[in-house]
Amino acid sequence: MMDTFVMRHLPALLIATPLFAAFLMPLVGNAGRTVRSAWVFLGALLTSAIGLALAWKVLATGTVLYVFGAATTQQALPPDAAFPIRIMFQVDALSALMAVIVSLSSLGITIYSLAAESKQSGLETFYAMLFLLIAGVLGMVVTGDLFNFFVFLEISSLAGAALVAYRVDDGVAVEAGLKYALLSTVGALAVLTAIGILFAQYNALNLASLAARLQFTALDKVALVLLAVPLAMKCGAVPMHFWTPDTYTTAPSSVTAFLVVSSQASLYALFRILFTLYGHLVQFSWATFGWFLIVLGVLSMFIGVTMAIPQKDVKRLMAYHAVSQTGYMLLGVGVGLAVLGNAEALKTYGKTAMAGGLFHIINHAMYKGLLFLTAGAIFLRTGTRNLNRLGGLGHTMPWTMVFFMIGALAIAGVPPFNGFASKLLIYESVFRFSPFLSIIAMVVSILTLASFVKVFHSMFLGPPRAEFAEAREVPAPMFIGMALLALFVVVAGLMPQPFIDHLISPAVDALVDRSGYIAAILGGR
Amino acid sequence: MKMTKIVRTTADVFYPFCLVFGLYVVIHGHLTPGGGFQGGAVMATGAALLIVAHAYEDITGRIRKTAMKILEAIGLLTFLFAGLSGILFHRPFMANWMAQTGKLFGNTVAHGPNPGDLNTAGLLPLLNVGVGIEVLGGLTVILLYMLSGIKEEKKP
Amino acid sequence: MMTLLLLKLPYFTVVVLTLLGLAAMVFKKNLIKILMGLSLMESAVNLFLVATGYRMGGVAPIFTNAPSPHMTLPTVQALTLTSIVIGVATSAMMLSFAMVIYKKYGTVDSQKVKKLKG
Numbered sequence: 122m123m124d125t126f127v128m129r130h131l132p133a134l135l136i137a138t139p140l141f142a143a144f145l146m147p148l149v150g151n152a153g154r155t156v157r158s159a160w161v162f163l164g165a166l167l168t169s170a171i172g173l174a175l176a177w178k179v180l181a182t183g184t185v186l187y188v189f190g191a192a193t194t195q196q197a198l199p200p201d202a203a204f205p206i207r208i209m210f211q212v213d214a215l216s217a218l219m220a221v222i223v224s225l226s227s228l229g230i231t232i233y234s235l236a237a238e239s240k241q242s243g244l245e246t247f248y249a250m251l252f253l254l255i256a257g258v259l260g261m262v263v264t265g266d267l268f269n270f271f272v273f274l275e276i277s278s279l280a281g282a283a284l285v286a287y288r289v290d291d292g293v294a295v296e297a298g299l300k301y302a303l304l305s306t307v308g309a310l311a312v313l314t315a316i317g318i319l320f321a322q323y324n325a326l327n328l329a330s331l332a333a334r335l336q337f338t339a340l341d342k343v344a345l346v347l348l349a350v351p352l353a354m355k356c357g358a359v360p361m362h363f364w365t366p367d368t369y370t371t372a373p374s375s376v377t378a379f380l381v382v383s384s385q386a387s388l389y390a391l392f393r394i395l396f397t398l399y400g401h402l403v404q405f406s407w408a409t410f411g412w413f414l415i416v417l418g419v420l421s422m423f424i425g426v427t428m429a430i431p432q433k434d435v436k437r438l439m440a441y442h443a444v445s446q447t448g449y450m451l452l453g454v455g456v457g458l459a460v461l462g463n464a465e466a467l468k469t470y471g472k473t474a475m476a477g478g479l480f481h482i483i484n485h486a487m488y489k490g491l492l493f494l495t496a497g498a499i500f501l502r503t504g505t506r507n508l509n510r511l512g513g514l515g516h517t518m519p520w521t522m523v524f525f526m527i528g529a530l531a532i533a534g535v536p537p538f539n540g541f542a543s544k545l546l547i548y549e550s551v552f553r554f555s556p557f558l559s560i561i562a563m564v565v566s567i568l569t570l571a572s573f574v575k576v577f578h579s580m581f582l583g584p585p586r587a588e589f590a591e592a593r594e595v596p597a598p599m600f601i602g603m604a605l606l607a608l609f610v611v612v613a614g615l616m617p618q619p620f621i622d623h624l625i626s627p628a629v630d631a632l633v634d635r636s637g638y639i640a641a642i643l644g645g646r
Numbered sequence: 647m648k649m650t651k652i653v654r655t656t657a658d659v660f661y662p663f664c665l666v667f668g669l670y671v672v673i674h675g676h677l678t679p680g681g682g683f684q685g686g687a688v689m690a691t692g693a694a695l696l697i698v699a700h701a702y703e704d705i706t707g708r709i710r711k712t713a714m715k716i717l718e719a720i721g722l723l724t725f726l727f728a729g730l731s732g733i734l735f736h737r738p739f740m741a742n743w744m745a746q747t748g749k750l751f752g753n754t755v756a757h758g759p760n761p762g763d764l765n766t767a768g769l770l771p772l773l774n775v776g777v778g779i780e781v782l783g784g785l786t787v788i789l790l791y792m793l794s795g796i797k798e799e800k801k802p
Numbered sequence: 803m804m805t806l807l808l809l810k811l812p813y814f815t816v817v818v819l820t821l822l823g824l825a826a827m828v829f830k831k832n833l834i835k836i837l838m839g840l841s842l843m844e845s846a847v848n849l850f851l852v853a854t855g856y857r858m859g860g861v862a863p864i865f866t867n868a869p870s871p872h873m874t875l876p877t878v879q880a881l882t883l884t885s886i887v888i889g890v891a892t893s894a895m896m897l898s899f900a901m902v903i904y905k906k907y908g909t910v911d912s913q914k915v916k917k918l919k920g
Contacts, residue, residue, distance in 0.1 A: 133739035137730060144722040147715045190732070190740040268881055275888045279895060286899060292906030296915055299833070299899040306840060306892050307827075310847050313885060317847070320878065321854035683887050788894045792901065 129194065131175040132187035132210040135220070136260055139168045143252035150245025158235050161248050165231035168255060172224030175263075176217035180627055184641045185212040186265075197642045205327045205642055211265030213638060214627035218479060219262035219389050221624065222486045225609060226382050227255050233494050233602025234375035236595070237501060247287055254280040254379060261386040265642070267316050268326045270390065271309060274355075277383050278305035285372040285380075297371040304364050308351030315347035329642035332398050332635065341399075348394050349413075355387035358451060359420040362444045366428075369440035370506075374497020375602075377436065378490035381443055385482050388447065392454055392632060396461075400635040411459025418451030419558060422565045430572050434506045436496050438576065439489070442532060445565060446485045452562060453478025453547045454632075456554045461633065470550040475629045476621060477546030483624075484539040484613060488531035491606040495525040498599055499580065502592040508579045515581035517592045522581045524603045529577055531610045533570035539610050542617035648701045657699035664692030672778035676767035682774040686781025693786045697793050711790055714783045721780025728772045744768035812853035819846035833900045833910040837893065844889045851882045 127134065142164030149160045179185050187194050187210040197205050212220070231251065238247060257277030264270050282305065286298025319341070320326055323334040335341060354361035365384075369377045395410055425445025432438035457475030460466040498521045499514065500506055515522045531538035534545075544566060552559035594600070613620050631638070648654070671678075672685030697705050732741035745768030746754050753765045764771075819842055826839025855878030863873035904910050 130733050130739065133730075133733070137726060137739070141723075141726055144719055144726060147719045151712075187738065189738055190742060191738055192741070194738045268884075272884060272888070275892070279888075279891060282899075283895060286902075289902060289906070292903055292915075295899050295902045295906070299896060299903065302892065302896050302899065303836070303840065306896075307843070310843055313847050313881075314850060316881075317851045317854055317878070320881075324875075326877070683883070788898070792894075792898060 128174070128178060130187075131171060131178060132185060132212055132263055133189070135168070135171050135175055135263065136256055138171055139164065139252040139256040139259065142168070143249040143256065146245045146249040146252070154239075157245065157248070161231060161235060164252060165228050165255075168252075168259075169224040169228040172220045172259065175212060176221045176224075179212050179214060179217040180623060184214075184631075184637075186210070186641060187212075204325060204330055208264075208266050208269050209327065209642070210263045211329065211638070211641060212263050213641070214631035215389070215393070215479075216263050218483065218624055218628040219386065220259065222385065222483045223255065223258050223262065223382055226486050226490050226606065227379065229602045229605040230375045230378050230490060230494070231602075232605070233378075233497075233599045234373070236598035237375055237497055238373060241288070243287075247284070250280045250283045250287070251376070251379070253277075254284060254376075254383065258379075258383045258386045262389050265328050266326055267319065267328055267331065271312055271316060274312065274387075274390075275305075275309050277386070278302065278309060278355075281305070281376075281380055281383055284376040285368050287376070288371075288373055290371060294371040297367040301364055301368045304354065308354055311347045311351045315344040318344040318347070327642060328393070328398060329639045332400065333639045333643060335398065335401075337399075345394075345399055349391060352387045352391040352394070353417060356384045356391065357421070357444050357447050358417040359424050359444065359448070360417075362421065362425070365444055366437050366440040369443065369493070370434060370436045374436070374493050374500065377440075377497075378493040381489050381493070382486050384443075384447070385450075385486060388450060388482065395458060396632050397635050397638050400461075407461040408459050411455050411457075411461070414451045414455025414458060415558065418448040418453075418455055419561055420448070421445060421451060422448030423561065426565050426568045426572065430568065430575075433508050435499070435508055435511070435576060435580070436493065436506050438508075438572065439492050439496060442569060442572070443485075443489055445569065446481070446489065446532065448565070449544065449547055449562065450478045450481050450485070452551060452558065453481060456551050456558075457629075457633075460554065466554075467633075470553040472626075472629050472633070473546055474550035474554065475632065476625045477543050477550060479628050479632075480543035480546060480617070480621060480625045481540075483620075484531065484543050484610070487606050487609045487613070488528045488538070488540055491524060491603060491610060492528040492532065494599070494603050494606065495521050495528065498595045498603070501595065501599075503589050508576060511580045511589075512583045513581075513585040514589060514592060516585040517589065518581075518594055520594055520600060521603075524607050525577065525581070527607045527610055529573035531614065533573055534566040535570065537611075537614045539613035539617065542614055542621075546621075648704070649699050654699045657695045661692045661696055664695065665689050668692070668778070668782070672774055673771065674762075674764070675774035675778075676770045677762040677764065682777025683781050685774075686778040687785060689778070689782040690785035690789065693782075694789050694793075697789060702790075702794055706790075709786060709790065711787060714786045714790070716783075718780050718783030718787065721776050721778070721783060724776030724779065725773055728769055728776060731769075740769075742768040742770070744772075809856075812849060812856075816846050816850045816853065819843070819849065831912050833903065833912055833915070834897075836912060837896050837900065840896070841889070841893055844885070844892075848882045848885055848889075851878045851885065854878055 142160065149157050175185065186197060188196055189208045191207055197209060199206060238244060241247065254277055257273045257280055260273030261270060261277060264273060282298045282302035285301055286295045288294050319331055322338065322340060323331055325331045325334060357365040369380060372380060422445050425441050425448060429438050429441035429445065432441060453474045457471045460471040496506065499511065502518065503511060505511060527538065531540035534540045548559050548562060551562060668685045668689030671680040671688055672682055675681030675685065693709050696709065729740045732739055732743055735743045737743050744751055746752060751765055751768050751771050753763050755763065755766050823839045823842030823846060826842065827836050830836055830839065855874065857874045860874035861872060863876045900910055903915055907915055909915065
């Protein structure tokens with residue numbers, strides 16, 4: 122009885138649980154450290170469990186619909202109207218994939234932060250903001266309503282900016298937070314304008330019913346630009362990537378690891394808008410949309426990695442690599458979008474390319490999160506992020522070294538780690554689309570490997586240094602947090618096929634199956 | 647920075663009226679323009695009035711930061727639980743299960759022009775009250791943080 | 803002609819407000835003025851939303867006061883209210899950031915606030 126009751130309300134509980142954890146934090150914070158840590162752990166564990174259960178339910182039974190405030194959770198259309206007026210969550214396989222990503226990484230990151238941030242003051246605000254960020258990102262990926270998406274986007278941006286500025290750090294962190302908040306707000310205003318344009322024409326905010334009504338007028342093109350550009354900015358694609366290094370560098374490492382996930386939620390939204398909302402508009406041709414993503418992707422890959430190589434600050438270097446890896450996802454899905462109209466090409470390599478891109482999202486969240494967490498562990502023990510000053514840490518922090526190695530080999534696409542599994546899919550399929558693009562992707566991978574070999578050498582190898590003699594292994598919660606992510610990196614690298622079959626392929630089908638998304642609401646009308 | 651006695655006394659007199667008016671806007675949120683956010687903002691204006699008229703140091707005893715934070719949490723939790731209460735009645739999250747039951751806030755609204763009945767609209771007044779408390783707490787905390795930096799201006 | 807102009811007036815205002823806000827954000831160096839520009843743009847978007855919701859001859863959807871059952875759907879007004887509330891939170895947070903920056907750097911000139919190197 123209890124589990125069916127919970128299972129029925131999973132989408133609402135998915136948002137309500139982190140919100141509840143966040144709202145109660147000021148009260149729990151007064152009860153002392155142990156209670157607060159237990160509360161944070163419980164909140165993160167419950168949120169992740171609900172996220173995974175929801176994903177399992179979606180993959181087992183198909184799209185889950187949750188209509189807020191209606192007579193039943195499934196009543197998408199009110200009895201006296203032919204169009205949906207209520208806010209609803211529509212969780213298809215793609216949303217389920219994103220929910221899995223957020224659940225897994227938020228659990229690892231929260232456990233890590235219990236030890237990593239324990240020396241800071243004002244922790245109840247920190248955790249309240251962290252849970253708000255988690256709720257915002259989860260909301261972005263499950264909502265089926267355009268305005269609701271805007272609200273969750275703003276929640277995640279504001280909470281993210283507050284977390285970036287959380288360690289004031291002589292004002293540098295606040296500067297980065299202000300930068301992030303300004304850009305996010307301008308972007309969100311553009312999104313809101315686009316929503317206004319679409320609503321004024323079609324009287325709908327629901328993604329499915331908007332997609333069914335879209336006529337592709339000149340105004341719709343304006344709206345598309347106003348939606349796509351801010352979202353591409355939020356996911357850190359190259360012409361608009363300038364905020365990522367500052368933000369990722371100054372934020373506490375646990376927050377940085379989660380900001381990566383939050384930027385991927387924007388990536389999800391970009392794909393959702395291109396494939397579902399603007400999907401059927403052949404007049405503009407698929408190739409144009411597809412090449413938009415491909416060009417963004419190639420630029421991000423190449424410029425990201427070339428900017429990363431000369432960096433001296435380890436987190437800044439990793440931030441540029443994050444930009445570069447985002448390029449792979451854009452490239453994979455872009456190739457899929459470019460051949461969407463061509464059923465033959467879609468079947469032979471288009472879907473594989475998209476599977477590679479989507480698989481890379483989850484892999485990237487795990488290994489990049491792991492890398493940022495190891496950088497945070499090193500910063501905690503040595504107090505510096507400067508590569509020229511670090512060295513010889515392999516003697517004192519062997520486990521951190523192992524985790525860094527796993528993350529670095531995964532990001533460089535070395536078998537048998539998960540980065541290789543998704544990159545192989547991308548190389549193979551993109552090669553059949555355009556060999557040149559595939560070669561660029563491989564070259565970027567080699568450059569990434571070179572860059573991380575250099576980092577590994579300067580941080581961990583060499584004789585033990587006197588100034589870091591005090592450095593020792595990280596506390597248990599940080600170890601567990603990193604081990605969780607590392608475990609996923611290794612398991613998904615050794616056995617990628619079950620992940621591809623049960624998680625990624627349904628997501629690809631959901632992304633392509635636009636009419637199915639609409640029919641789930643409008644019932645084939 | 648302390649203002650003159652006239653200003654301080656006026657602020658003291660106005661403060662309860664600000665709160666009462668804000669509360670009125672909150673409670674009549676489902677009948678008249680306004681609602682939780684607007685009413686909460688009016689109430690927080692009262693706090694702003696006190697902080698501006700008196701010195702920041704003198705006011706922290708009357709308006710406590712921790713109390714306001716707890717108020718904020720209570721307001722948010724009220725909102726969340728009002729939403730969750732729908733689930734207990736086998737309806738979706740935020741379902742308005744209290745409307746038109748004849749009990750608390752459960753009267754049916756009469757058709758045609760009428761002055762309005764406070765005892766209607768079901769869940770909405772509860773949500774308004776939750777938001778009102780939250781906004782009062784939240785905005786006051788923000789004001790306290792921002793106005794704590796005001797220093798005595800140097801006399802030329 | 804005149805009515806048409808009056809009907810389009812809000813949109814002109816939206817454009818003017820957006821351009822003013824954008825100009826303030828791009829050309830001003832004071833952080834507070836940049837944030838004021840952002841606020842202006844927010845108001846422009848809110849005005850745009852409300853303007854799209856206007857219907858000729860529509861009745862305000864206040865149930866107890868409407869003379870007829872034909873009322874406008876107040877969705878855009880709800881959107882605008884939500885966006886205003888979000889705007890308050892954004893402005894409050896960014897102004898606090900500006901205050902912290904002033905405390906740490908002693909200036910709010912965006913040309914001098916540059917410890918971050920890219």
